[in-house]
Amino acid sequence: xxxxxxxxxxxxxxxxxxxxxxxxxxxxxxxxxxxxxxxxxxxxxxxxxxxxxxxxxxxxxxxxxxxxxxxxxxxxxxxxxxxxxxxxxxxxxxxxxxxxxxxxxxxxxxxxxxxxxxxxxxxxxxxxxxxxxxxxxxxxxxxxxxxxxxxxxxxxxxxxxxxxxxxxxxxxxxxxxxxxxxxxxxxxxxxxxxxxxxxxxxxxxxxxx
Numbered sequence: 001x002x003x004x005x006x007x008x009x010x011x012x013x014x015x016x017x018x019x020x021x022x023x024x025x026x027x028x029x030x031x032x033x034x035x036x037x038x039x040x041x042x043x044x045x046x047x048x049x050x051x052x053x054x055x056x057x058x059x060x061x062x063x064x065x066x067x068x069x070x071x072x073x074x075x076x077x078x079x080x081x082x083x084x085x086x087x088x089x090x091x092x093x094x095x096x097x098x099x100x101x102x103x104x105x106x107x108x109x110x111x112x113x114x115x116x117x118x119x120x121x122x123x124x125x126x127x128x129x130x131x132x133x134x135x136x137x138x139x140x141x142x143x144x145x146x147x148x149x150x151x152x153x154x155x156x157x158x159x160x161x162x163x164x165x166x167x168x169x170x171x172x173x174x175x176x177x178x179x180x181x182x183x184x185x186x187x188x189x190x191x192x193x194x195x196x197x198x199x200x201x202x203x204x205x206x207x208x209x
Contacts, residue, residue: 001128001149001176007208010046010184013132013151017125019095022056023132023151024048027184031055037094038063041104041134042118043072046185050076062094066118088119089141098124103141104134111158112136122147131174135159135181138168147174154179154195155187162191166198176204183209 004016008028015021019036024047035056040048040063048069053076057063064084065073073083084094088103100122105114112118112135120134122145131147137160150169153159159181160168169177177199179192196205 002178002206002208005130005149005208007151007178007180009209011041011132011134011151011153011181012052013130013180015123015125015130019097021097021123021125023121025052025056028052028055033058035061037061037097039099039121039123039132040065040069041120041132042066042112042116043069044135047135048072064092064094064099064121066116068116086119088117100124102131102133102145103139104136105139106135106158107137107139109137109158131172132180138164142168143171145172147172149176149178150174151178151180152195153181154191155182155185156191157186162187162194163198166195169203170198170200173200174203176206178206178208180209 006014010026011024013023020034021037022035023039026046026049086101091100101119104118104120106112121132123130129147131150133152152165154162154165179195182191192207199205
């Protein structure tokens with residue numbers, strides 16, 4: 001399930017299948033300029049990084065973004081036909097890949113308001129559904145997610161804590177769970193370890209960063 005998947009940094013996950021997909025590229029040491037699709041969860045600098053988008057994009061890369069990033073994507077040189085504006089709770093087909101959006105927001109803090117319409121993504125690749133949660137707390141919508149592999153933020157402050165993330169994963173019961181969003185802006189490597197330790201025994205936890 002993770003043979004062709006890497007967590008490069010922070011919330012940047014690279015899916016290297018027939019199509020190459022990046023989520024939220026940030027602070028990348030190098031760029032392959034090989035992205036077929038870039039999925040952006042929201043507009044904060046550690047998720048929409050112009051510098052890092054330039055490291056992974058090609059001339060025909062498709063970028064999926066919330067509405068508030070449309071003008072900035074145009075300014076980066078993306079053609080209108082290569083921009084997919086996404087909304088929460090919608091399904092899209094991008095280069096033959098089924099992508100669904102899940103609302104991503106805070107319930108007990110103000111960093112990610114629900115009304116901003118920011119998202120996480122469900123990506124169906126080779127009949128495996130990967131959930132990249134975005135910056136979120138435990139929400140009614142995230143508790144209803146069905147997936148095979150979940151990438152969830154564990155750093156706290158702006159998102160779920162490690163124990164909260166484990167609680168969510170234990171509820172939605174993927175086969176595999178991977179901690180992200182720690183070690184750079186917020187959170188420590190210990191948070192990833194706490195997350196894995198708190199997973200139910202029937203869920204495999206894997207630290208990739």
